[in-house]
Amino acid sequence: MxxxxxxxxxxxxxxxxxxxxxxxxxxxxxxxxxxxxxxxxxxxxxxxxxxxxxxxxxxxxxxxxxxxxxxxxxxxxxxxxxxxxxxxxxxxxxxxxxEHDCAAAPISVEPFRPAPRRKRGSLAGLPRLSGAQVREFEEAWNRPLKGVLTDGAGDGSGERKHDEQER
Ligand SMILES: [Zn+2]
Structure with missing residues (x-):
């Protein structure tokens, strides 16, 4: 049973x-x-x-x-x-x-699996992205900043940190 x-x-x-x-x-x-x-x-x-x-x-x-x-x-x-x-x-x-009923057979015996873990700080709600999509996104993300942060920001490299979407 x-x-x-x-x-x-x-x-x-x-x-x-x-x-x-x-x-x-x-x-x-x-x-x-x-x-x-x-x-x-x-x-x-x-x-x-x-x-x-x-x-x-x-x-x-x-x-x-x-x-x-x-x-x-x-x-x-x-x-x-x-x-x-x-x-x-x-x-x-x-x-x-x-709801349990002793007289009725369970409808399902499928195990429960939680939703996949999301990295802390990732953009919750976004669909899972491929590596190429992530790079594309990061490039777009970084592009305007390099133009804007001209003074005091050095060359801009290493200034900005954000969590990667990829596992
Ligand atoms: Zn029972």
């Missing part, structure tokens, strides 16, 4: 110790499956499988399962859950968890 047995290792990423989203890995007392639990006054429990747009999400909606969207805080590098009401909050790029 999916979800029973060993604790899925990715629950440590989704629910690290002391996370501010108050997510906790927990084994269901009735069916023994590993769950993602959220203590928000009462315990809410979700199957430990990430549901993405497509067949899984469609199934979840057809089956009338309550969903929570997994949000990722890029600064804290922690996940938190936001309840989904009806089709509100359903996005094609969203990741979801379905």
């Amino acid at each position: 999916t979800g029973r047995g060993r604790k899925p290792p990715w629950l440590r990423i989704l629910c690290p110790e002391g996370n501010y989203g108050r997510l906790k890995p927990r084994r269901c007392g009735s069916c023994g499956r590993w769950l993602v639990s959220l203590q928000d006054g009462v315990w809410e429990s979700y199957d430990s499988g990430v549901i993405r747009a497509g067949r899984d999400l469609t199934n979840a909606i057809i089956l009338g399962r309550n969903l929570a969207r997994i949000m990722w805080d890029p600064l804290l590098r922690q996940a938190y859950l936001v309840s989904v009401y009806g089709s509100c909050g359903l996005e094609p790029d969203g990741m979801y968890l379905a």
Whole structure:
């Protein structure tokens, strides 16, 4: 049976110790499956499988399962859950968890993977650039400065530092 047995290792990423989203890995007392639990006054429990747009999400909606969207805080590098009401909050790029139901098989057993780490100080929100694009960008970035900083700036080399986009 999916979800029973060993604790899925990715629950440590989704629910690290002391996370501010108050997510906790927990084994269901009735069916023994590993769950993602959220203590928000009462315990809410979700199957430990990430549901993405497509067949899984469609199934979840057809089956009338309550969903929570997994949000990722890029600064804290922690996940938190936001309840989904009806089709509100359903996005094609969203990741979801379905509310646990002992009688129903989990819709997904897909592990959670956080968004790739961005370098501190990089231009957040920009799409990932290739090396050539980065060089082009840097050239454009540096070009007007050399003309402007004529006095007291030496030859301008080594004056300006900024984080590279490339890993
Ligand atoms: Zn259960």
